Amino acid sequence: MRQHDFEDFHDDNPSRRREARSRRRGRLDEPEPTRRGRLTEGERVRLAKLRDDAYTERQLPDGADRWSTWDDAEHGPLPRPDWVVTELAAVDTDLGVLKTGKEADVHLLRRGLPGGTGTLVAAKRYRSDEHKLFHRDAGYLEGRRMRRSRENRAMAQRSAFGRNLIAEQWAVAEFAALSRLWTLGAPVPYPVQRNGTELLLEFLGEDDGTAAPRLAQVRPDPEQLRDLWFQATAALDLLAAEGLAHGDLSAYNLLVHRGRLVVIDLPQVVDVVANPGGVEFLARDVRNLAGWFHGRGLGEDVTNTGELLAELVSAAGLE
Structure with a gap:
């Protein structure tokens, strides 16, 4: 046994032992899921994508935070505005928080091909485990029951799995509503894509990132x-x-x-x-x-x- 392996084996600190095992397996930089309990399939796919991006982090150009998630996402309605970036070689750069809320945070994101100016979009990211209840969700969810009784029970009991289901259900509902209303010509932002509990939406503001006022x-x-x-x-x-x-x-x-x-x-x-x-x-x-x-x-x-x-x-x- 190598000397440093021997020292890791006998270390009394549990976190250092886990770190040492991860280092030997080459997983030290792998991000851990931010949620506990069972995940919906959409969240499972999204987290897997985040891990893939983490493995190639040093290869991301222009200081970007991830590769475009367009390929893995549900897309907005047609005809698609010409400013929407669909190239799979594009990268996403998080420029900071635009708004925080009880159920979701909205970030300013720039998506574009490396070396280009890119397009600003709003990334709305729903949370689940951090909040036991969504704002007045019981009344709003009337008529939106899941088909499986196990999932209904999980949502009613607010288990980790149930809260994740609620978060994704809100994201799905908002994306569907925006897609439907935008197609009808309603004054709503264009819904670019949905990936798990994250929505990318048309950014309403100025080119310098200043958001339109409420x-x-x-x-x-x-x-x-x-x-x-x-x-x-x-x-x-x-x-x-x-x-x-x-x-x-x-x-x-x-x-x-x-x-x-x-x-x-x-x-x-x-x-x-x-x-x-x-x-x-x-x-x-x-x-x-x-x-x-x-x-x-x-x-x-x-x-x-x-x-x-x-x-x-x-x-x-x-x-």
Whole structure:
């Protein structure tokens, strides 16, 4: 036995012994999964991809963090915008956090071929094990039951496997909603891809990485305020015509990008026909939205919230 192997064998520190075994097996730099318990298949594939990238980390050009995950992901709807980078030789560089939330963090990512300028996208990454409960998930998940009772039990009990299922279910739901709404022409960011619990979305902002402000951050003049209200109600009407409600609409999940209102944060999008509380979700979206506009000086004579709600209920076929 070599001397350093002998010393590793007799080391009283368990972590050093594990490190020594990993070093002898050539696995010292292999990242460990960030979740415990059983994984969904999507997460298993995603983690395997991260390990593959870790093995080739020294070969990544331009200081990138990983190779493009396009090949392993579910892709957004066609026709695809020409700014979407689909080349498998592209690399992804994480430029920092844009937003943190209870269920997910949003990072700014640059994807492009080595030596090029690349394209900025928003990487929304859902968490599972770090949080025992998703924000009001019980009501939102009505009508979205899994087919297998074992998976339903795991989600209800919030086991590690169940929380991972919930995280991936939210990611799947948001990607599907964005794909459907973007195809219909709704004011939503283009969904580039979904890979496990990570979504890559159109970045709404400037070329220097400055993100578009939320509606809550802007101070529009009276004319702009009216215009933004009518943009918002048009979006609500389009969703209702598809039998949907945002479910958590407020001035904090609407962006204003160059005068255009854009709806974001759609993991909890509600099927108002299948969900027993569908009408209440529509009403809450209207109340939340109108409350902000009223606070900025837009009168009820313009918003007509009662009439608006009646129109949305009718559009959704809930009369």
